[in-house]
Amino acid sequence: MKIKSAASERHVLNVTVDNEPGILAKITGLFTARGYNIDSLTVADISDDHAISRITVVTNGPPEVIDQIEAQLERLVPVHGVSDLTTAGPHVERELALIKVAGTGDKRVEALRVADIFRASVVDTTTESFVFELTGAPDKIDSFIALMRNLGLVEVGRSGVVGMIRGATGA
């Protein structure tokens, strides 16, 4: 028999939660238990008293599954609210990446030139390597990494996406 799969769309969800032990396990466990996808996940506390954390999950699935994910998240007691940036309208998404590139000669010069085009900054250097810091939308980081592949890419670290609605009002 065939296992069926449905067409999926990418959504960015902001989840505000009580910053209590086990909350991250609760949320990631919900995704695994119900067979939802996590493309990236970031978490940090965002209030003065460290009581509230904001979790940004990038997920993908058919629209009805996305709706279920939001409902299931809202059902968790420590979850204050879920906002779907993708359906909410115009929003910014940013991700930070550290990219280590090693090489000498032309490749080294070319790496630095491309980094300049992408407005990546050099945060560490030796005579034969750079660590670039790059902030931007995920696809910008993807293209930068793709270009670095031929220029001596050694290592990539990415923060995952954080996002926010454009305009004066909060989510």
Next chain:
Amino acid sequence: MSDQPKPDKQTGAAILTQSLVDQGVEFVFGYPGGAVLPIYDELFGHERLRHILVRHEAGAAHAAEGYARATGKPGVVLVTSGPGATNAVTGIADAFMDSIPMVVITGQVPTALIGTDAFQEADTVGITRHCTKHNYLVKDPADLAATIEEAFRIATTGRPGPVVVDIPKDVQIAVPSMSRASKLTASHRYAPQMAASPEHIIEAIEMLEKAERPVFYTGGGVINSGPEASRLLREFQDITGAPVTSTLMGLGCFPNTHPDWLGMLGMHGTFEANMAMNRCDVMVCIGARFDDRVTGRLDAFSPDSKKIHIDIDRSSINKNVRVDLGIVGDCATVLGQMIEAWGDRRAQDLGEWKARIAGWRARECLAYPDKSKKNPKAIMPQKAVERLYALTHERSPIITTEVGQHQMWAAQYFGFDQPNKWLTSGGLGTMGYGMPAAIGAQLGFPDALVIDIAGEASIQMNIQELGTASQYRLPIKVFILNNEYMGMVRQWQELTYESRYSNSYSDSLPDFVALGEAYGWKGIRIQGDDELDAGITAMIEHDGPVIVDCCVAQDANCLPMIPSGAAHTEMLLYGDTHEGTMDDEAKALV
């Protein structure tokens, strides 16, 4: 909270027992062990909390479920760390699936030993994370009172469910420092939406007013919402005239004797209920969740209807079936709003619709063969349940069940006209639920007739609880439909695996009569039709626990049945041939 002044310097264990008293707890179902000894010492000779010592922690959880389901109050469980907690997990998962309010207190190794693989250590919070509504590890006795208060509130409000509070042994012994005020004291989180928006109510009423073929599809949410919801459902049905069906969990929310009662729907539901669901034009789902046992094949589920779904849990709406109008709210509150909004409107003439339903009813889908092919003298199990109903219903008994064929026959042939009288494991389908649940229900209602309709295989899963009923002089009745098979497994093997009965025969059965007598119970064996009524009467009349070994036809199948992957309109009825095999698509469904 109680007004009585609390003595200074209470230990964690004393704070816990005081909090339980403040919550109005009467019974604690539990089993002692190393990591809960300080709490057990507090319970020693306690004037307000009565501890019920079970024989296995699974029994404690199911007994608490039975108590909760019958009384509407939260069940409380107390077990030790490690194996005590893991043994209770099945009951916790069962309560989660069936939305039963329950607070489970588990002991934990002392905080300093957590994470060291200490003796009887298990990550209880981790293990129960996805089968509880919420759970806690309390690391400071100063948080205990507020945590217990919140645990009860979460367990009992919104969609009810189990909450686990894991308490390390040192926290049970310690006295909270006065300088440290609890962070949790003023918890106001978790506020479920009870009332629906007026626009949704009007929209629903207008859909229903125009309906020519309406049906109410009701579920456990009506029971969980409290007896008022069942009363309002009857009132709403009365003014709208819609026929009513119910899920396994909802039985009793609408009287089985009412002319518009269609019977249970779903896999083993009635022909008329499933046909009405399939052919209706407006379906009002009230506190049910479009479970796979109910819907059958999803793409063929009620294709031409507008669907309204009332549920307190937003995630139940549009989960399995897309609906036209989702209404988030408590069943009783929303039904009250609907009745008010309906006012003096008039429903459409439903005469034609009811005539069609009468046509489906005329199929008499519950008319089972009067004799077994294998042994014509054997009692038909359906008849045993019918007689049990006939001889007991005037006492409005509380019925619990195990899981399998006997459970479905009980649902089909035992009638319920009140809520909270039918306690069964629906979502998780836990064999071994019935006897401990009967113990819990009997404690809640000491004078009620409480009967566990069981199978000979299921009953053995928590057979040790015979001792608990003996100890607390609980006159529960266990009525075993003994067909010497895990009947539902045997039936599915007949249906899908050409009758290869792999491991479904109940070999080496105990002598249930002698077993009951060994525990101080009365034992009765019923072997033929002529003994049936006398045996049931003797069971009811005995003032004490009774185990009845009712030997029934081995080859009886539970019909009607929607086979795996089939639609509501493709039911197997008595008289259809149903032996053989199925394709892989159907085999993959459960």
